[in-house]
Amino acid sequence: QVIMLRPTESPIVYIQQLGRGLRLDKGKDFVTVLDFIGNYDKNYNIPIALSDDHSYSKIEARRFVASGDSIIYGNSTISFDEVSKAKIYESIDKASFSKDAILVEAYMELKSKLGRIPKLIEFRKYGSMDVLNILSKYNSYHNFLKKKDKDYHTAFSPKAEKMLEYLTKIIAPGKRVLEVEVLKMICSGGDSVKERIEEMHPELDQNALNNIVSVFDGTFYKNDIKLISENKVCDDFLHMMEEAGFKEAVQDLMDLGLDNNTSYSPLYRDTNFVLNRMYTYDDVCRLMNWKANVNAQTIGGYKFDETTKTFSIFINYVKGEDVVESQRYDDHFENRNTLIAFSKSTEGKGAKNMVCVGDQANNDVRIHLFVRKNKKDEGSKEFYYLGELDFVSFMNDEKPVKIMYRLKDEVRSDLFDYFNS
Template sequence: MSRKFNARGYRTVALSGKDSEEKRQEAFERLAMEETDATQEMQPLDYIFSRDILNEGVDIVEVNQVIMLRPTQSPIVFIQQLGRGLRKAPGKEYVVILDFIGNYNNNFMIPVALSGDRSYNADVIRKYVISGNSTIPGASTVHFDEISKDKIFKSIDKIKGMKTLIKESYVSLKNRLGRVPLLYDFYENQEIDPLVIIREYKTYDAFMVAMEQDKYKNVLNEQEKLTLEYLSKTVLSGVRPDELVILSQLLHRDHIAVADFIKEYQNTYGIEISTSRVKEAVQVLQGHFVSKEAEYQKYCQIDILENDPAGMIKRLQSYTERLTHIPFYTQVEDIIKVGIARYKEKYLPGIKSEDPFVLYEKYSRRDVSLLMNCGKDLSSIMYGMKRIENDVFIFITYHKEESQDEKNYVDGKPDYADAFEDNLIFKWDSQIGKGLDSSYMKDVLGADRKHLFVKKSDAETSFYYMGQFDVLEARNAQKEDNRGRMQPITKVTMKMHHAVREDLLRYLQSHITA
């Protein structure tokens, strides 16, 4: 290719793994060179042709054209290739991507590459394609025409082999760093989301055994593995930092005064927390944050700390001994670093002191249990509506294309006419059998704070937090149950405290589902 281009008057070179670092560096400098800087000894280049070696670890910000001449089945490699041209530089107004060999067959990789999201979550990718223009930071815009959208949506539906994607990301990062990466390395280098790794493998240790096999077998004992499994499951996501800060402090000292902890927490995060909230965080770290007795019997053995009557959080001796084992210490510290980094980037900027939830972020029912200091995981009983002290939570699966008052059942499930009329007004049907005078509706209407969570379809496990709302109207109505009997329901008109963001509303109202 280089010879063909040179014959047509272009200035090009071909690089391979056989070329020295000096030759490669000279080629990079020539590619970035301005015509005015040319000398007799060194002329600018129009193109560099390469195979594999420029996928990663090369940063030439001036690149404004990428030509793809070989197919890749790897989203990671595709992102790296595309990323060669996405950096901003003085005088660089655009980048041209010429794909001659059909990488668009895996075209879900395009929104993944452009959005920066590394969760590979189908819902997140669909939302980005529908509303990309309003979700890219800065002055950038992305527009997908209808044909492109259709092809990408079909490609998204075929996403599979997450472990293959994880392994590709691991090999890529390991080669780039020259060492085995930790979870925080994946986060810091914008590789695949550490939460994706944990969802597939439960712990970093199990992930390492899968990647490196015998080299990492039996590095940890069973109690260490159990502790890391619980912490990965419970605090790695960083939805709040309470437990992470306690763990961080207990890495270096054997006790923490609760009063000092509260003061340091406020100084660091600007949020006042109560003694009872600290107590809840301690209970979480004692293995209590589970939904079943069998889980508690399993995780109560993690033996990390205790909260004594004198207002001290004390590290248990068995945990102190485990921390002397370097592989265990390293993995605990790694979980803490990822969790705190995620909290600072994803949640802290949008946190309001009176509300632990960030508008339009996604939360699972388990997250809601944690953030509301429930003491245990209530997700198994948190369906439709849940009242927790002075807060009520409404969970909606949004299927506007099916929701019609005259319909009673869709695919055997009650069809509730739940829909946004606009970005402020939401219409909601109570559960069948729950009239205006029911204790169910009294819980809704009597709560001081009312929160709405919405997900696009049942394929998703997490909900977008739409914010708090007030009830404008609640009236009795009837709906036929699955036995043909008329039952009371309550039709509720809500008004959101904040107008729902247009891109999210557009996505929810679209007919694209999993």
């Protein structure tokens, strides 16, 4: 029997301690391990250690806690009681996997293994941490290397650094391959950009075509970062490509984006989304092919876009104490197929948004659901995409309106347990 009382902060040390009880011996059939996980805050190390997944991905850590028995190899079994699950989930939510100590340790370990500065794509290839943790903290790999590796001596102009940060944001996660393909085309220069995109992807409708152009001409995010202008590649960008190391940095991003995109498949019901994957507000606005980005405050829980006829609902499943009482509604899943949600406090059944929802059967509006456990998930502002909803009924006549929806695809069991833990 092994009793864990030490506040272990490293998955490696945790496995070493556990290993004391796993030594084989004649007549020894099993070992009992009692881990008093309530004694320390870094319970997230448990799924990382037991799963041997060193990517420091919150998605994978939660999934392991929910269904460890079904995803580990061999004839071992792992199960967590409900109290332990809740504590580990809470620890994962509170944890920041973008702390310098974690990032630098993973980076230096991989650099030592390769004997050189790693390419972005090599972090996953060699089983290291998810490099997006580095990119989300430092906004670009260049920024990280400049501050953390004394062997890195590349310097870019301020404009080029700003451009790299922007491209890191939209290219590195690989949530839509179209951005990577269009960027590759832009890197070659030339005119008639829109027409070349149409030739490359004749299946794109006008909304999608306008959207992807707006991402690169500065109008989607309403910023001054432009790769194209007046339907041709900007000279400024082409000059940046001539700076020593910049072209290689952009290629590194595109390689990473393409590699990450392999996990964004299959696409859900003729959308740009993958069921049960995570997306930010920015991602949703862009991948819904809206004309421009909309900030979270303006969205306020849901947003109807008339041009694309899409209605996107964003739910924080657990309302924090900082949420005002008038907005602390009891949105919840009655079961894996049924969602009960509320309108904004100022909107009744006659409000434009609610009329749109209630008349869904006749207006061809597609209602999409995005859910996160709570908005205090450190280091992540992403929502799980849970697919499309069908309006069932309004359940009251007051403000806010209580609404019943039916999910076209039931909530995956591990996510359902996580939301309700």
